[in-house]
Amino acid sequence: MADLESILEFMVDIASQAGDVIVEMRASSKVSHNYKQGIELVTNSDLAADKLITDAIHEHFPNDQILAEESNPDLQSLRYSDSPIWVIDPIDGTVNYAHHHHQVAISIAYVVKGKIQAAVVYNPFLSEVFSAIRQKGAWLNDQPIRCSATTELNRAIIATGFPYDKSQQLNQLMHRLHKVLEQCADVRRLGSAALDICWVALGRLDAYYESVSPWDCAAGWLIAKEAGARCGYFIEPNETVTHELHSENLLIATPALYDSLKTILREAQL
Incomplete structure (x- = not known):
């Protein structure tokens, strides 16, 4: 398995780049809409962010597999072997994004032998980077986080x-x-x-x-x-x-x- 700290650094970097793309496209009114199967909204920003992320993975990790909502959404095509899998949602919250809401994220997970090893969820509109490494903790903008202590x-x-x-x-x-x-x-x-x-x-x-x-x-x-x-x-x-x-x-x-x-x-x- 590759060094997970380095993997996470790479994930944060490509998520940040994708975030810059989707923010700029919305700010400059370059967003166009389409519908998958006539129901599910997809924008050209989804496609642009997907391409940026998958191209970077292909360049740096050419032997790894990719499961991506826009470019390769077929879970059945994956092999749960030693070959790592990158799981990508270029814009989670596309409807929010298209309606100029801020609850939008780029989501990237790194999976080895069926186990999620590293993860990034980045909201570029609120500048919030959630991240985690398996058995090493979770962070928001590099600060450790914990779930609530609610009991009732x-x-x-x-x-x-x-x-x-x-x-x-x-x-x-x-x-x-x-x-x-x-x-x-x-x-x-x-x-x-x-x-x-x-x-x-x-x-x-x-x-x-x-x-x-x-x-x-x-x-x-x-x-x-x-x-x-x-x-x-x-x-x-x-x-x-x-x-x-x-x-x-x-x-x-x-x-x-x-x-x-x-x-x-x-x-x-x-």
């Missing part, structure tokens, strides 16, 4: 999100939300899964649940875990899943709240 669910702020296509899931999503909202202090829907998870790591939120794609959550997962949060699933994945890129039914919470939230979410299944 009725005092907790919980985050979640919803998919682009809600036609087949709306009843289930709303039933689950109803059950959580009955028990917690309040719910937030901020529009970037990567930042939601990092906010749990920092204690701005107490928990997060949702089903997403691997590039939405891989980097945040390690950051939250290294900040002391419990990271798992309210419905356990099939026992054949042996890697940390499973991204359905995620539950990430401060430790004292994890079990009770898992029970609520499991019992909310229709």
